[in-house]
Amino acid sequence: MFQKADPKSLTLNPFSAVGDQWMLIAAGTPDRCNAMTASWGGLGVLWGVPMATCYIRPQRYTKEFVDGSGYFTLSFFDGKYRPQLSLCGTKSGRDVDKVKECGFTVAAGAGNAPYFEQADLVLVCRKRMAVPMDPALMPEDVKEKWYKGDWHTMYWGEIVEALEGRCAMDEAVAAIKQATRRYAKRQRTWFRRDGRIQWIDADGGDARAIADEILARLA
Numbered sequence: 396m397f398q399k400a401d402p403k404s405l406t407l408n409p410f411s412a413v414g415d416q417w418m419l420i421a422a423g424t425p426d427r428c429n430a431m432t433a434s435w436g437g438l439g440v441l442w443g444v445p446m447a448t449c450y451i452r453p454q455r456y457t458k459e460f461v462d463g464s465g466y467f468t469l470s471f472f473d474g475k476y477r478p479q480l481s482l483c484g485t486k487s488g489r490d491v492d493k494v495k496e497c498g499f500t501v502a503a504g505a506g507n508a509p510y511f512e513q514a515d516l517v518l519v520c521r522k523r524m525a526v527p528m529d530p531a532l533m534p535e536d537v538k539e540k541w542y543k544g545d546w547h548t549m550y551w552g553e554i555v556e557a558l559e560g561r562c563a564m565d566e567a568v569a570a571i572k573q574a575t576r577r578y579a580k581r582q583r584t585w586f587r588r589d590g591r592i593q594w595i596d597a598d599g600g601d602a603r604a605i606a607d608e609i610l611a612r613l614a
């Protein structure tokens with residue numbers, strides 16, 4: 396469950412969140428989308444609004460989706476999703492269905508932009524400008540170190556929604572109750588199959604009487 400947040404209230408540190416923990420750039424629609432891992436990008440203010448930037452090389456399949464959409468999303472995840480982020484950063488959506496491989500659930504943000512329910516934080520961005528980097532303006536050492544002619548395109552997206560993967564207390568209580576009931580049901584189904592297990596009705600029973608019954612059965 397996500398809650399809308401004011402971008403100014405976010406506590407994430409962009410240097411570690413993008414650079415170390417990485418993010419997923421996704422675009423398209425929830426029915427047809429693609430996502431790739433990115434560790435380059437930024438958060439700030441431009442033209443008086445909260446703005447995110449990201450940098451995509453021409454060969455990325457995701458670029459086709461970002462170019463063809465008015466919106467893109469940046470999703471940030473807990474460290475336990477590192478394997479999924481590694482997959483999205485090493486496999487192309489041209490070859491594998493990355494959403495399926497990762498076990499992600501796609502949801503729709505503003506502009507029907509796709510994002511992932513497993514994320515902790517999602518920034519839904521309205522694409523405002525896309526500019527291919529100009530190698531003529533690039534320092535020689537950067538060109539040598541980072542490029543083989545595949546200059547990034549820089550994307551600026553106005554952050555129109557910041558969605559935090561947390562919920563109100565009553566929603567959390569309801570979700571925990573539902574998950575616990577489901578878990579208990581699965582356990583009952585599992586244990587019922589095991590003939591060695593003996594069932595004792597403990598509902599509303601007196602603890603002493605229940606203990607006596609257990610002892611009697613063990614005897």
Ligand SMILES: Cc1cc2nc3c(=O)[nH]c(=O)nc-3n(C[C@H](O)[C@H](O)[C@H](O)COP(=O)(O)O)c2cc1C
Nearest residue numbers: 432433434435451452455456457484485486487488
């Ligand atoms: C940690 C990490 C960071 C990456 N950062 C970027 C990036 O900022 N820009 C980019 O174009 N590719 C980046 N990549 C590479 C793409 O994620 C990768 O090529 C991906 O497979 C492209 O998928 P696609 O073809 O489905 O779009 C990164 C990969 C990793 C593992």
